[in-house]
Amino acid sequence: MILDKFRLDDQVAVVTGAGRGLGAAIAVAFAEVGADVVIAARTRPELEAVAEQIRAVGRRAHIVAGNLAHPETTAELAAAAVEAFGRLDIVVNNVGGSMPAPLLNTSTKDLRDAFTFNVATAHALTSAAVPLMLEHSGGGSIINITSTMGRLASRGFTAYGTAKGALAQYTRLAALDLCPRIRVNAIAPGSILTSALDVVASNDELRVPMEQATPMRRLGEPADIAAAAVYLASPAAGYLTGKTLEVDGGLTFPNLDLPIADL
Known part of the structure; x- marks a missing residue:
């Protein structure tokens, strides 16, 4: 059955930035x-809530609370994954971000x-994970969360x-270095309705123009990104590496312009 190729039965994944938003959904x-x-x-309280959802579907969760802005x-x-569950198959590098500002600021x-960050x-995480993936699982899948702003x-x-543009190129380079046993791909989300867009979601004057500027005429849901992550992690994507899935509603130009004036 083709649906069996999308299963991750008894595999072990690490997801960073998993307390809420895209990381939690994935x-x-x-x-x-x-x-x-x-x-x-x-x-930790956010992680506990996500762990509860994981356990509710019959799987195990292990929580690591810490400042992930530090590479070490x-x-x-x-x-931690190998110590908790004995193996490591999947890594999702989701943590990241940066506040917008004009170039001169x-x-x-x-x-x-x-x-x-x-x-x-x-x-x-990738360089630490790969030897353990090879030792305990024989291979694996790494997924980097980039952004539409890495190409637009x-x-x-x-x-x-x-x-984010650098992370997309890192994905391509790492994929070649690590193939064929480790696949490395990325997801480039567009405007997704997480807490980062709370102001937009509750303001029709901001949200409606963004929706109209998006070819699919809606903003994304965390489940849209989670579905892409399941695909990339699973055997269904076994012939895919070094690629970025642009899960952005069809954007070819930004759907929100910050009010930054001309010089």
């Missing part, structure tokens, strides 16, 4: 198709911090867009 979706999940984020902290998650430190953390241009996203 972690729960993995559990729903049979995986045990190590979930990591800064806030993310690197430790690979060993973006310092070199801002750019460096964005690169560290979005790219160096992913590399730290809009004012205010110098640091964030540059870092």
